Amino acid sequence: MLPFALLLLSADAAPATPTPPVERPRVIVLSDIGNEPDDSESLVRFLLYSDCFDVEGLVATTSVWQRDKVQPQLMRERIDAYEKVRPNLLRHAPTYPTADALRAVLRSGRAAYGMAGVGKGKDSDASRLIVQAVDRADKRPVWVLAWGGAVDLAQALWHVRATRSPAQVQAFLKKLRVYSISDQDDAGPWARQNFPSLFWIASIHGWGQYNMATWAGISSDRRNAEQFPDREMVTDGWLSQHIRRGPLGALYPLPEFIMEGDTPSFLHLIPNGLNDPEHPEQGGWGGRYMHAGPDGAGPFADVKDVFTRDGRIWSGNQASVYRWRAAFQNDFAARMAWSVDAKANHAPVVVAQGVAGLAPVRIKARAGETVTLDATGTRDPDGDALDYRWWQYREVGGIPGQPAVEIADAVTPRARFVAPAVKAPTALHLILEVRDQGTPPITRYRRVIVEVSPQ
Incomplete structure (x- = not known):
């Protein structure tokens, strides 16, 4: 579906245009x-x-x-x-x-x-x-x-x-x-x-x-x-x-x-940048x-x-x-604060690979290449400091899961990893998790799907 259309980028591509806004379910x-x-x-x-x-x-x-x-x-x-x-x-x-x-x-x-x-x-x-x-x-x-x-x-x-x-x-x-x-x-x-x-x-x-x-x-x-x-x-x-x-x-x-x-x-x-309703197999707050x-x-x-x-x-x-419990409970507490307070915390706005919006982003890489993961442009509307974490959601794709990768600088806006050896084209799901330092802290995400092909 168009709102969750996946952008195809090369591993070192220039920033792409923003994706269409996510449709309201x-x-x-x-x-x-x-x-x-x-x-x-x-x-x-x-x-x-x-x-x-x-x-x-x-x-x-x-x-x-x-x-x-x-x-x-x-x-x-x-x-x-x-x-x-x-x-x-x-x-x-x-x-x-x-x-x-x-x-x-x-x-x-x-x-x-x-x-x-x-x-x-x-x-x-x-x-x-x-x-x-x-x-x-x-x-x-x-x-x-x-x-x-x-x-x-x-x-x-x-x-x-x-x-x-x-x-x-x-x-x-x-x-x-x-x-x-x-x-x-x-x-x-x-x-x-x-x-x-x-x-x-x-x-x-x-x-x-x-x-x-x-x-x-x-x-x-x-x-x-x-x-x-x-x-x-x-x-x-x-x-x-x-x-x-x-x-x-x-x-x-x-x-x-x-x-x-x-x-x-x-x-x-x-719509938090993690969940894609049409793809329950990818995982999100609802399981x-x-x-x-x-x-x-x-x-x-x-x-x-x-x-x-x-x-x-x-x-x-x-x-x-x-x-995801800490994230969705803090998010709930923030929403309840909205109902009673004029001033409250709001979610970070996350950019991945130069792409704004909430849809997953795809990049392509060959086995052995270094892939850069980039959150440049991410911001907080309240001016709160932000904590970054890049991690691999290995379970997506079923047993035995995706080949593991080691992410360098995983708690910074720009991280990197070496695409693993694969026998056939393989999709790796990398999650960018951004949490602000507001009260309560609010977390938003982007999913970067790296399509690795054999050498």
Whole structure:
């Protein structure tokens, strides 16, 4: 897709022209809000990032935890609080939607559990909203984020298949993207089985075994300090100090179980220079996923990341989320500060290889050549000092991963490495991570993909 078009540069090329701006993702949220606090928590965070999205639906839905009722009033309550803080948010970003625009896309889903709510005569306001959004004359795909059950999505798919030709069904599916927080009813598995070409990100595991899911890395087991790094940033104390502030923060409940289990679905979409929504296999704040079948077949499913912090190795599918925890929690705290403070911290503006913007940059090199990685031109809008780190995201590409490279001057704006010996053309993913020294510190990224060819 054009917003994530990759620029092809030689290893020592002159600066290229800036890439086109990243398109705002079109988003519909399906939430079983009210069954426990985590959906309410995620919605508070989502509203603080609503300047990054075109919000086309907020749907209160059912799930295995809430089978026969929906609670749109809890969404409305948080939209009302958002309305109070929006004037302050606009001081920091001009594209926050009006509260009325959000209310206009608020829907109640069918108050039925899973496939019991799907079939002839079972269209709902929510299923019609999904169909209308995909049918709209807009080339951008529609992201459906399933925080609970998928009954209304399944009904939309059922309706389209029942009323359109096979070619029209395929055209509809090509415009649809789904990121589901595992399966919380039987409608999601039905949809994947009946529409196998549908772009779908999901942790697939034993029924109810949510502790095995990638998205659980958002906070993991908060009771176990040894299980993961940066545990202090998901504690009740940290949340009370940094998040439960102002009219919107007051509606952020403390967790009962996992904190914000649904949030990775839209962390995947936040334009931070790291995430490319169309490529879950590349990894980002929302985790890393690969096709479950060969040759790009099947849904995107869990994979393992490995990283080292302070001499300790962390690995597992949840590591693909919690490796970014300090960054996305500080980013959240900064956004909450936007809602109450006139003066607050803002993200660095990162330039890689002379290219501004957020899209990945490609450069070409031959094995044995020295490749220069260059962040010249990167700046901070608040004048904060910046910390730089270049590193290789080796897991991208699957097992056994990319050949390792040793990056010289990796904590400076200009770094370098020698392209490794390869037997076939190989893509190396180098991440530029730039963190400002503001309060709280905010991190932004650029991905440089180096295409190495044999000598």
